[in-house]
Amino acid sequence: MNEIITTKKMKELDECIERNKMKKGPLMPTLQDAQRIFGCVPKEVQEHIGKKLNESYAKIKGVVSFYTMFSTKPKGKHIVGVCTGTACYVKGAQKLVDKVCEVLKIPYGETTKDGLFTIAPTRCVGNCGEAPVVMIDEDQYGRVTIDQIEEILNKYK
Ligand code: FES
CATH class of the missing domain: 1.10.10 (Arc Repressor Mutant, subunit A)
Structure with missing residues (x-):
């Protein structure tokens, strides 16, 4: 147990x-x-x-x-998704993914120890004009820069 x-x-x-x-x-x-x-x-x-x-x-x-409704590991209270669809990828999504992992101190796809955040793989969220896009739960952030990541995450702490 x-x-x-x-x-x-x-x-x-x-x-x-x-x-x-x-x-x-x-x-x-x-x-x-x-x-x-x-x-x-x-x-x-x-x-x-x-x-x-x-x-x-x-x-x-x-x-x-x-079925995506099931998971084998517990998910955090907030789901962080950096869109890695083509448009976002071209606009530097990978650097944002790296920054999110660095700030939360967890690898991609994992959940923080306090159960607050899970970094979830995310494909095109249909807002390519605003690339690169970051999702936190239902909230969408467009044209995100590396410097904004910490500030965005702090809103959910
Ligand atoms: S590729 Fe990111 S919103 Fe479409």
Whole structure:
């Protein structure tokens, strides 16, 4: 057990599994419950669900990786996305990605220890005229320069 998978959360999951077992396709609702309860669906939880629902781990792993609503690692409170679509890339998105990683002290795709930020891979967000674009949750920032990154992130602390 770790801080993500606690006995209390496992008990809640088991209750959901029992309820979902009465449904026709119990796997999807159970994975949705797990994502809600744990904030992600780690390997141990996938294996547990597999045993309870008589499904193979391979199948569950496939479903979890296919649907973007599921993640295997917990996501932060704020999702930081530096658009790396072509227009943004040409306008220096990679330098912005490097700066975000440097300021948050985490690699691309990871979550800060305090659970505040996750750097998420982001493709064209449809605002190429404002490239390079940075997204924080639903907020969009256009024509972002390296010097602005820290200031933008500070707004969400
Ligand atoms: S490529 Fe970044 S908004 Fe389109």
